[in-house]
Amino acid sequence: MLAGMVTVLSSACLLLGAFLIISGAVGVLRFPDFFTRMHAAGVTETLATTLILLGLMLFAGWTIVSFKLLLILLFILITSPVASHALTKAALHGNLQPLVNENNEQ
Amino acid sequence: MLIASAVAILVVMAMAIIRALLGPTIYDRILAVNLFGTKTVLLIAVIGFLFGRPDFLDIALVYALINFISIVGVLRYFEYSRNEEEGGSL
Amino acid sequence: MKHCLSLAFVLMVLWLGNSGYYSPLLLSLGAFSVVFAVWVSHRMDVVDHESQPLHLSGHISFFYCWLVGKIILSNIDVVKRIWLGNKSISPCFARLPMDQKTDMGKVIYANSITLTPGTVSMDIENGTVLVHALTAENIAELKGGEMNRRVADLEL
Numbered sequence: 001m002l003a004g005m006v007t008v009l010s011s012a013c014l015l016l017g018a019f020l021i022i023s024g025a026v027g028v029l030r031f032p033d034f035f036t037r038m039h040a041a042g043v044t045e046t047l048a049t050t051l052i053l054l055g056l057m058l059f060a061g062w063t064i065v066s067f068k069l070l071l072i073l074l075f076i077l078i079t080s081p082v083a084s085h086a087l088t089k090a091a092l093h094g095n096l097q098p099l100v101n102e103n104n105e106q
Numbered sequence: 107m108l109i110a111s112a113v114a115i116l117v118v119m120a121m122a123i124i125r126a127l128l129g130p131t132i133y134d135r136i137l138a139v140n141l142f143g144t145k146t147v148l149l150i151a152v153i154g155f156l157f158g159r160p161d162f163l164d165i166a167l168v169y170a171l172i173n174f175i176s177i178v179g180v181l182r183y184f185e186y187s188r189n190e191e192e193g194g195s196l
Numbered sequence: 197m198k199h200c201l202s203l204a205f206v207l208m209v210l211w212l213g214n215s216g217y218y219s220p221l222l223l224s225l226g227a228f229s230v231v232f233a234v235w236v237s238h239r240m241d242v243v244d245h246e247s248q249p250l251h252l253s254g255h256i257s258f259f260y261c262w263l264v265g266k267i268i269l270s271n272i273d274v275v276k277r278i279w280l281g282n283k284s285i286s287p288c289f290a291r292l293p294m295d296q297k298t299d300m301g302k303v304i305y306a307n308s309i310t311l312t313p314g315t316v317s318m319d320i321e322n323g324t325v326l327v328h329a330l331t332a333e334n335i336a337e338l339k340g341g342e343m344n345r346r347v348a349d350l351e352l
Contacts, residue, residue: 011107018114020275021145025121027278028141034133035316036287037125039274039330041141042313044118047271052111052148056155059108067213068163072151072170076144079174081310083140088318088328090181091133098289098328164214 006058013055020048034091035098038084045080049073108156115149132184136177143173199248204234206248249300255350262346267312274313274330289318289328290335295348305347309338 020043027040053073057066119142126138147170154162211226212218237243245251277284296302306317306325314334319326329335338344 014107014111018111020271021118021148022114023275023278025118025141027274028125028138029121030278030282031285032282033287034131034137035289035328036285036330037134037137038316038328039313040278041137042310042316043271043274043278044141045144046267046311046313049144049148052115053151055107055111056151059155060160064213064216065160065163068160068167069151071210071213072147072163072167075167075170075174076147077311079170080144081307083174083177084310085306085317086178086181087133087137087140088316090184091131092318092326094133094184096131096133098287167214 006061010055010058013051013058017048017051017055020044020051024048033098034096035088038088042080042084045076045084049076108152112149112152112156115145115152119145119149136180136184139180140173140177143169143177147173198250199243199245200234200238202248202250203237203243204230207233246300252300252350259346259350263308263311266343270312270314270334277330285330286332287328287330288332288335289326290339291324291326292338292344294320294323294325295344296351297348298351301347301351304350305344308343308347 024040024042024044027043028037031037031040050073053069057069060066060069122138122142122145126135126142129135147166150162150166150169154160154166207230208226211230215222215226234243237247294302294305296305302320302325306320309315309317309325309327314330315338316328317325318328327335327338329338
């Protein structure tokens with residue numbers, strides 16, 4: 001009973017993660033300029049990665065494999081904002097002008 | 107489910123390659139390569155489970171380290187290079 | 197001293213977790229590596245309150261719980277806007293004040309901004325942070341200052 005529930009939960013995590021990861025990639029292809037694409041990439045690097053690795057962790061149970069998955073997850077969550085910040089800062093110093101309020105004046 | 111998520115990750119990697127080819131600025135390409143790298147880590151982890159060989163996770167961990175360092179290293183080259191063209195496009 | 201002990205503890209957990217073999221030979225090699233790594237880092241003078249932020253560990257778990265909720269909400273918002281298309285976004289950027297005193301607090305605040313999709317910290321100078329956001333509402337929410345206040349509270 002419990003094992004069945006864990007399987008269902010892990011499948012749900014994997015499927016939801018797959019949907020979010022594809023949404024993020026569609027955003028990277030679809031959004032108009034570099035800085036907005038950055039936000040779409042952020043979706044795939046935070047919640048989608050967490051959900052997929054969480055699904056795998058539920059799949060593996062309480063083993064050393066789960067510890068390694070947790071380590072990968074922590075590492076990605078710590079490094080991805082640093083890489084994003086370095087990338088936007090480099091773009092800013094490279095005189096890339098952000099697109100501002102293209103559609104509505106506020 | 108493992109197969110479904112592996113296919114989804116492969117599709118995402120293909121989309122990242124399309125963005126890297128389209129550009130238009132160098133920063134878009136680096137963003138796409140970064141996306142490709144983090145998705146490779148996930149793909150290695152999922153494939154390790156799919157083939158029943160969780161030892162692959164060590165490779166995924168090392169790949170995550172190398173990916174982060176390579177992105178920061180590449181950015182050191184482009185951060186202070188003043189290109190004449192808009193946004194330092196290549 | 198307590199920073200060295202915490203570093204040794206972290207390294208030991210990493211060794212035990214990643215190795216998976218617990219024979220006496222490998223365990224003694226691991227102990228040797230941990231002692232050597234701690235000695236080298238101590239000589240390099242990198243073991244301090246910045247690399248081992250022990251003083252934060254009490255309150256930071258509550259902050260991360262709050263941040264996880266925030267990340268889930270903003271993820272849903274950004275995914276919705278991705279599928280609605282380019283009409284639904286209005287990118288903008290603003291310079292926001294930072295109330296944190298230490299470098300550590302500033303790093304945590306800027307990383308939290310970047311970690312929530314929809315807002316990215318672009319540059320930090322003179323106690324302000326330049327933020328790019330997908331919509332004007334995201335900027336307005338950060339201007340409300342809840343995240344800023346929570347990170348500033350962590351430093352005490």
